Amino acid sequence: EPEVTQTPSHQVTQMGQEVILRCVPISNHLYFYWYRQILGQKVEFLVSFYNNEISEKSEIFDDQFSVERPDGSNFTLKIRSTKLEDSAMYFCASSSGTGTEKLFFGSGTQLSVL
């Protein structure tokens, strides 16, 4: 069964460093998303991406964050200068159509900022 793949599963970084989280969405999907979940809190929307541009972003997704689809298979989230409060589980998701009622999530990258 096709699945969303995320690497690495764990990432430890120092405050102020740049990190890139990587995702391979399901191959025939067209819409791509990043969500995050701080320990013990809700899953929160960060950004959606379609046709090589951001379609919607949350107030969390400030200038420190960027997304890119560098080739036909990868989808990345970059945090330019990490803060302690960026520590969270980051989930990539994809969907096939315009309706976001059917999101397929990866297993996540646990980001720890020290």
Place this chain on the structure above:
Amino acid sequence: QKEVEQDPGPLSVPEGAIVSLNCTYSNSAFQYFMWYRQYSRKGPELLMYTYSSGNKEDGRFTAQVDKSSKYISLFIRDSQPSDSATYLCATYVTGGFKTIFGAGTRLFVKA
């Protein structure tokens, strides 16, 4: 007022019990309602989605939406220990891209 409210539990039931999980929402513009299951340290997995009001059944799972009271429910029949997980209700505004999740209810099914 939070957009989606969900009792975090935990909810503990014996194997075979019928489980009822519930959420309320505030925005009348929400049209699609989803239930995701999340195992510890894993991504959410879609269980079911419904459009507008009504019931939808899939095996042991039934999703119910009452738009008049802004209330959504998930029923699990003949619950199994493997159903032990966190259940997240979710919704979004039609035409939007942002899924809004509830806090999740942690369910334990005891053998």
